[in-house]
Amino acid sequence: MIPVLFFVSVIIFVLINLVPGDAARLFLGEEAPPDALAALRRELGLDRPLYVQYLRWVGGMLHGDFGHSFKDNRQVLATVLQKVPVTAELAAAALLIAWAIAIPAGVLAAWRRRTAVDYFASAGALTGLSIPNFWLGIMLIYLFAVHLHWLPASGFVPPAEDLGRNLKSIVMPAFVLGVVLAAFVMRQLRSSMLEVLSADYVRTANAKGLGERVVLVRHALRNAVIPVITVMGIQLGTLLGGAVITETIFALPGLGRLAVESIYGRDYPMLEGVVIFSAFAILVINLMVDIVYSLIDPRIKLAGGTS
Amino acid sequence: MSLAVEALPGLRRRPAGRRGIQHLARRFAHNRLALGGLILFVLILLTALLAAWIAPASPIKTDFGAYLQPPGPRHLMGTDELGRDVLSRIIFGARASLEAGMISVGLGIAAGLPLGIVAGFYRGRLDDVLMRLTDAMLSFPQLILALAVAAVLGPGLAKAMIAIAVVLMPVFMRIMRAQVLTEREREYVDAARAMGAADRRIIWRHLLPNSLAPIVVQGSLNVAGAIITEATLSFLGLGTQPPTPSWGSMLNAAQQYLTQAPWMSFWPGVAIAVTVFAVNVAGDGLREIWDPRTR
Numbered sequence: 001m002i003p004v005l006f007f008v009s010v011i012i013f014v015l016i017n018l019v020p021g022d023a024a025r026l027f028l029g030e031e032a033p034p035d036a037l038a039a040l041r042r043e044l045g046l047d048r049p050l051y052v053q054y055l056r057w058v059g060g061m062l063h064g065d066f067g068h069s070f071k072d073n074r075q076v077l078a079t080v081l082q083k084v085p086v087t088a089e090l091a092a093a094a095l096l097i098a099w100a101i102a103i104p105a106g107v108l109a110a111w112r113r114r115t116a117v118d119y120f121a122s123a124g125a126l127t128g129l130s131i132p133n134f135w136l137g138i139m140l141i142y143l144f145a146v147h148l149h150w151l152p153a154s155g156f157v158p159p160a161e162d163l164g165r166n167l168k169s170i171v172m173p174a175f176v177l178g179v180v181l182a183a184f185v186m187r188q189l190r191s192s193m194l195e196v197l198s199a200d201y202v203r204t205a206n207a208k209g210l211g212e213r214v215v216l217v218r219h220a221l222r223n224a225v226i227p228v229i230t231v232m233g234i235q236l237g238t239l240l241g242g243a244v245i246t247e248t249i250f251a252l253p254g255l256g257r258l259a260v261e262s263i264y265g266r267d268y269p270m271l272e273g274v275v276i277f278s279a280f281a282i283l284v285i286n287l288m289v290d291i292v293y294s295l296i297d298p299r300i301k302l303a304g305g306t307s
Numbered sequence: 308m309s310l311a312v313e314a315l316p317g318l319r320r321r322p323a324g325r326r327g328i329q330h331l332a333r334r335f336a337h338n339r340l341a342l343g344g345l346i347l348f349v350l351i352l353l354t355a356l357l358a359a360w361i362a363p364a365s366p367i368k369t370d371f372g373a374y375l376q377p378p379g380p381r382h383l384m385g386t387d388e389l390g391r392d393v394l395s396r397i398i399f400g401a402r403a404s405l406e407a408g409m410i411s412v413g414l415g416i417a418a419g420l421p422l423g424i425v426a427g428f429y430r431g432r433l434d435d436v437l438m439r440l441t442d443a444m445l446s447f448p449q450l451i452l453a454l455a456v457a458a459v460l461g462p463g464l465a466k467a468m469i470a471i472a473v474v475l476m477p478v479f480m481r482i483m484r485a486q487v488l489t490e491r492e493r494e495y496v497d498a499a500r501a502m503g504a505a506d507r508r509i510i511w512r513h514l515l516p517n518s519l520a521p522i523v524v525q526g527s528l529n530v531a532g533a534i535i536t537e538a539t540l541s542f543l544g545l546g547t548q549p550p551t552p553s554w555g556s557m558l559n560a561a562q563q564y565l566t567q568a569p570w571m572s573f574w575p576g577v578a579i580a581v582t583v584f585a586v587n588v589a590g591d592g593l594r595e596i597w598d599p600r601t602r
Contacts, residue, residue: 007443012455019459126591130584132535134542135558135576142569241450245539259451260543263458275455279446286446 001283008279009061013054016268027070061276067269069262076273080255086156087254090177090246091239093170097178098185105182106189107221110197121186128183133242137176137249144172154251173250177242181235185228192224199223229289236285240278331520334596341592347585355401364392366399367550375568385570387560393571396552397578403464403553404582407537407546408530411468415475416526422476423483424510428491434484441477449474453536457545464537464553467546471533482525486518524597527590531583538579554579 024040025032041047045056060067066076109121145153151172157165196202197220205215244256251257255274262270335341354361363383370390378385384393426434444452456470490496491514499509540546541555549556554575561571 003439004442004446007439008446011440011443011447015455015459126587127580127584130531130587131580132538132542132576132583134539135572135579138558138562138565138572139576142565142572146566146569237446237448239448241448244450244454245542248543259454263454263543263545271455271458275447275451278448278451279443282448283446 001287004283005280008276008283009058010054012272012276013057016272017050019268066273066276069270070267071265071270074270076269079258079270080273080277083253083255083258086252087240087243087247087256089159090170090173090243090252090254091236093174094177094181094239094242095235097174098181101178101182102185102189103221103225106186107193107216109186109190110193110224111216113194118190122190125183125186128179129187131179133176133180134245134249136179137173137246140172140176141249154249156250156252169250169252173246173252176249177239177246180242181238184235184238188228188231189224192227193220196220196224226293230293236282240282328516328519328523331523331593331596335592338592338596341589341595344585344588344590344592348582348589351401351582351585352405354398355405358399358402362392362395362398364395366391366396366552375564375571377568378570384574385568387557387568387571388564393557393574396557397554397574400552400554400557400575400578401582403541403547403551404534404537404555404579407464407468407471408534408586411471411533411537412475412526412529414468414472415529416479416522418472418476419479420483420515420522423480424487424514426480427484427487428506428510428514437480438484441480444474444477445481449532450536450539453540454543454545457540462545462548464541464547464551467537467540470540471536474536475529475533478525478529479522482521483518486521487514490514490517520597524590524593527586527593531586531590534579534583534586 024037024044024046028036028040038047045053048056057067064077066080068075069079105121105124109118112118141153144151152165152169155169157169159166202215202219205219206212210219240256242256243254244259246252247254247256248260255278259271259274262268262274335345358366368391370386372390373382373386374388374390376382376386376390378393382392382394384397387393387396422437426437447455453470453474456473457467460466460469496509496513499513504512537546538553538555538558541553542559544556544559547553547556549560557575558572561568561575564571
């Protein structure tokens with residue numbers, strides 16, 4: 001994990017340094033006097049060699065100093081952390097919706113393989129993967145907010161303030177975010193169910209006269225779901241990437257919207273912070289998933305030293 | 308000499324991999340659904356190429372006398388805020404989407420393949436470094452990395468395509484590396500080497516053709532994702548720039564007029580969904596043939 005994080009930081013550093021013009025000019029604007037520019041460059045350490053800048057940047061992050069916003073001088077880390085709960089709630093709700101759709105659909109499709117149920121579920125999943133989520137969001141806003149007035153078109157109410165209104169403000173974005181994931185999970189679950197259903201122990205369970213539902217859920221699903229959870233990291237990446245777009249459309253004050261705002265405002269320290277934080281979050285959660293696995297499934301061992 | 312060569316398994320005149328691709332193509336033709344997806348995709352491609360002849364009106368000519376008109380006989384999909392014909396813009400917009408889908412995947416393959424071959428064939432330190440690098444790139448959420456690259460490069464279709472290619476590159480690199488790692492241990496490579504073939508010949512004549520099938524499969528599926536990513540970047544204002552029509556930027560402009568002119572938001576999304584669906588169906592067909600377990 002450490003080498004990966006090292007490369008993550010290098011990639012971001014290189015990327016940001018490819019930006020034409022330097023931080024001092026971006027910060028002070030095009031018409032800044034040259035001596036003020038020089039002073040700020042010295043203050044920010046931009047007059048030092050690149051490797052020194054890199055080491056200072058990484059060193060700062062290790063001490064919790066992610067720098068300051070170009071726009072309003074806010075602390076990057078504090079701002080990022082402040083946005084996390086919104087994105088976390090959105091992602092958790094989306095995950096819940098996704099699994100609630102995908103598990104029954106995946107199990108049914110595999111169980112009733114090559115029937116109308118399977119074709120319907122599989123075609124539905126393919127459609128879910130093909131619909132751009134920002135368009136789905138816009139269409140839902142039109143239907144439920146503009147037309148039916150059931151839900152607010154945008155905005156966010158913190159759960160501590162009013163849970164009911166919080167859920168109302170999160171349900172559409174969570175659904176939009178959950179659909180793609182549901183499609184993805186359903187397809188994986190279906191294929192791993194198919195594999196498991198042809199395994200010997202499932203045949204044995206069937207042969208000894210266990211009810212179909214017991215075999216399906218207790219024997220097949222339990223094993224089939226393992227590889228699906230393993231790709232949690234990919235799902236998390238999809239979620240965070242999707243959060244960028246859903247938060248923008250529904251005006252939720254989360255990480256994704258922060259990323260888009262810092263791109264529009266050319267607020268590179270903030271963008272750096274969001275990107276490195278999301279990469280870090282994905283790595284940490286993947287590591288946790290791996291550890292939980294090695295505890296649940298004794299066949300999986302953690303190899304020492306590898307990422 | 309030539310007799311002895313013929314007797315060695317897998318060391319025929321024609322490299323085995325061409326047969327792999329041919330096999331893929333033959334089986335694909337028998338998969339009706341996948342073939343349907345491909346035909347639909349070709350139709351959309353033709354629409355994009357022949358846009359100037361098919362479109363009923365100019366995609367950029369404004370008509371302030373006819374702005375925000377609902378769909379009707381004169382404008383089948385209505386008009387936008389500047390009175391431009393939405394149907395014509397959708398037809399011309401296919402160009403940006405298809406270009407982005409195919410070129411960015413092509414670029415990703417062009418960058419990923421050589422690196423994957425080098426890493427898998429020569430192993431060693433370089434391989435370690437390249438692998439950690441791809442680990443790092445893959446640990447970013449794809450869209451966020453694409454956004455960051457696009458933000459650094461600045462707005463524009465070509466830059467958006469580069470951003471997407473950067474994100475796809477590690478995927479192809481890893482597939483190619485894995486493929487080379489298995490192929491290089493095969494007997495025919497030993498045989499070729501025993502006959503004195505140089506590395507370059509082994510790579511070009513044997514490893515590359517034999518490893519193409521999974522790249523084609525993965526690439527076709529990535530075209531679908533790339534089309535959506537381009538639309539997303541354009542929607543956020545980082546892709547295709549006005550007045551050139553693209554489905555993503557049309558959706559961006561349409562957002563303001565959602566209440567008055569919902570058709571402006573409806574049709575570009577349908578266009579994206581249909582195109583991506585066609586590519587996904589075709590790509591799925593290829594994957595099923597390649598990896599029967601997914602059936």
